[in-house]
Amino acid sequence: MKSVMTAINNRDASALQSMSNAGQEQQPIPDSTKHIFNELFRQLKAAFPALTVNIKTQDELNELRRQWLLAFAENRITTIEQVNSGMRIARQQETPFLPSPGLFIAWCRQGEQQRFGLPTASELVTMVYEYCKRHGYYDSPESYPWDKPEHYWMVTALYSGIHANGWNDGELRRKAATELAAMASRISRGEHIPAPKVMIPTLGGKPLSQSQGLEKISELRAKHGLKGGAF
Incomplete structure (x- = not known):
């Protein structure tokens, strides 16, 4: 089975843009977009087996997919790396229920930040x-x-x-x-x-020596009543 990551990597930008436009006018979902998010939701259903418990009709499932796509487009979740990051965190969750699009987007960002070595x-x-x-x-x-x-x-x-x-x-x-x-x-x-x-620090366009610079900083601190650094 073709993975969602490959599908998104190939078609994510155009699909998200078309879906973003479609959301305002309730236009039909393009076949390519349906394929991408069918694959995505297969992986989500594996991670969250209670995903469809409250979904009774195909129209409800289509609307769920639509809302996820719009959330992705509005929050600029458009790359395979972002989705991979979100899925890594999704698979760590203990709940069987599907998270909201907003929470999954937060996971995408959190995972991406971790990948870049940024703090929480x-x-x-x-x-x-x-x-x-x-x-x-x-x-x-x-x-x-x-x-x-x-x-x-x-x-x-x-x-x-x-x-x-x-x-x-x-x-x-x-x-x-x-x-x-x-x-x-x-x-x-x-x-x-x-x-x-x-x-x-400069004086008259010429760099100051270290001692002159420190003296100048001390003068500025005294003038403005500062006890510490520049802030």
Whole structure:
């Protein structure tokens, strides 16, 4: 039997686009799309044997498939790697019941982030809180001991958001999930994530020596009443 992964790899983009358009006008589902999602649902039914317990008619099954396709298109789940990631987590679940499209999409993203070596949303929030406590001991955000460049860009973005918008813990956790999804998207596109680079202070267009730079930073801290680093 042809696997769903091969089918999606061959036709996912056009199928999702056609399904996204069809959802608004209730147009017939293309045969190619039916084939892809018949294969997908075979695998889902194997992982969740109670999938069709509450489905009584073919129309109900078609509508279920339609909603899944629309959810995939709206959330840009369009690659074999994303679906593979979601299925790996799906097979770990103990429940026999089919998850919602939203939950499966979350699994796709979670699995993709794990594949790229990114932290979970909870781990990222912990990094932000740790940065809040420790960043003042360093001369700049760039000189903080980051484990990976990705951590620098996500943590500093969230830290800035806290100060600019006054996010509470719940809001921070939601934003952390958004940052992770954006970073995973950048990596999946093959984008190079640059390492933090300490900017050399200048005076009159000329770089300052290390001692001059530290003196200048101290002056700025004193002027603005800062006790720690640049943030």
